[in-house]
Amino acid sequence: MTEMTPPYIPYLDLKPLNDRFAQEDLLSFKEIHASGRFIGGEYVDRFEKEFSVYCGTSHCIGTGNGLDALTIILKAEVALGNLPQNASILVPAHTYIATFLSVIHAGMRPVPVDVEELTLTANVLRKVTLEYDAIIVVDIYGKLVDDEVYAFAKDNSLPIYCDTAQSHGATNKLGERSGNLARASAFSFYPTKNLGGIGDAGAITTNDFELANMCRKVANYGRESRFVNNIIGVNSRLDPLQAAFLSNRLPMLDADNTRRIEIATYYYQHINNVKVKLLPSDFLNNCVSHVFPVYVANRKVFMDYLDHIGIGTSVHYEIPPHQQAAFKELNHLSFPVTEELHRTEVSLPCHPLLSKEDVEFIVKAVNAY
Ligand SMILES: Cc1ncc(COP(=O)(O)O)c(C=O)c1O
Numbered sequence: 001m002t003e004m005t006p007p008y009i010p011y012l013d014l015k016p017l018n019d020r021f022a023q024e025d026l027l028s029f030k031e032i033h034a035s036g037r038f039i040g041g042e043y044v045d046r047f048e049k050e051f052s053v054y055c056g057t058s059h060c061i062g063t064g065n066g067l068d069a070l071t072i073i074l075k076a077e078v079a080l081g082n083l084p085q086n087a088s089i090l091v092p093a094h095t096y097i098a099t100f101l102s103v104i105h106a107g108m109r110p111v112p113v114d115v116e117e118l119t120l121t122a123n124v125l126r127k128v129t130l131e132y133d134a135i136i137v138v139d140i141y142g143k144l145v146d147d148e149v150y151a152f153a154k155d156n157s158l159p160i161y162c163d164t165a166q167s168h169g170a171t172n173k174l175g176e177r178s179g180n181l182a183r184a185s186a187f188s189f190y191p192t193k194n195l196g197g198i199g200d201a202g203a204i205t206t207n208d209f210e211l212a213n214m215c216r217k218v219a220n221y222g223r224e225s226r227f228v229n230n231i232i233g234v235n236s237r238l239d240p241l242q243a244a245f246l247s248n249r250l251p252m253l254d255a256d257n258t259r260r261i262e263i264a265t266y267y268y269q270h271i272n273n274v275k276v277k278l279l280p281s282d283f284l285n286n287c288v289s290h291v292f293p294v295y296v297a298n299r300k301v302f303m304d305y306l307d308h309i310g311i312g313t314s315v316h317y318e319i320p321p322h323q324q325a326a327f328k329e330l331n332h333l334s335f336p337v338t339e340e341l342h343r344t345e346v347s348l349p350c351h352p353l354l355s356k357e358d359v360e361f362i363v364k365a366v367n368a369y
Pocket of ligand 1: 068
């Protein structure tokens with residue numbers, strides 16, 4: 001008798017995740033089609049309201065994507081006179097390239113600094129001797145940046161912005177949500193995110209009325225009124241279809257995050273292979289496990305092994321931004337922690353539709369490596 005092979009477990013399969021909302025999405029599509037209003041309008045207003053309530057902020061401004069959301073925040077701060085045109089912005093070396101690109105697109109200079117383990121911490125910030133005007137922190141893999149980092153920025157009167165592209169719904173120990181911790185935060189709703197659309201979408205959250213208005217203006221051609229444009233803006237609007245799709249998904253976000261956290265916790269409790277390193281377990285504090293990273297010396301062998309057994313994996317990320325050919329002027333820099341993390345990281349499946357059996361199977365396979 002042949003043993004039953006379990007079906008392949010992909011790293012992430014967006015189809016079943018989105019099938020859960022197919023009926024509602026079709027209805028939204030029909031409604032928008034029938035309304036004849038295809039830019040802005042009630043679906044965008046509704047999602048912006050819902051998401052600001054969810055995050056606990058006074059304002060939410062929809063954008064075309066997460067990169068634009070970050071860039072628009074920086075441009076709006078310049079327009080308000082809160083940052084110099086050519087500001088130097090401290091960024092963690094360990095992030096997705098979009099964080100760096102937003103600074104460059106805003107006409108500013110990224111000042112990357114190495115991380116401690118994974119995130120930019122107050123310790124790292126205390127040691128930085130370079131000059132900078134503001135900080136962008138990143139809730140990488142869904143883990144909120146430490147409260148101490150915000151305290152450091154406050155104590156030093158430094159504006160701090162958060163790249164919340166990976167941390168929708170994460171809460172700190174006071175129960176405050178991602179998006180409500182920095183002066184302004186930038187979300188991506190790229191389909192793979194914990195809250196993802198079925199196309200590109202993004203949003204800015206802030207509690208600052210003036211900044212919110214300026215972000216809205218920058219995002220809409222720098223438009224003061226219909227025929228008057230008094231600053232250089234961009235066109236980056238949240239599409240009504242994506243807004244409606246996101247409204248359909250938002251009520252599920254907390255339950256999805258809970259399941260991600262359960263899976264991540266199970267991994268921490270049961271993975272016990274010395275060849276597969278995990279981050280310290282406090283990684284799971286204030287974290288919605290957007291990505292579950294493990295660190296393996298020869299990752300290609302490990303990934304091929306899992307693939308052969310029937311488990312898909314991913315890498316976040318291979319080449320850190322400062323080593324990308326696009327940033328020649330940064331290529332001479334060296335950030336050993338970031339580089340080591342990039343060399344060895346493998347992301348295990350960690351999404352809400354993994355079954356108990358899937359997760360047990362993954363752990364067994366990882367431990368048998
Ligand atoms: C950390 C981080 N920042 C920014 C972005 C940019 O988001 P988007 O792809 O929506 O522009 C992403 C998304 O991939 C991200 O992971």
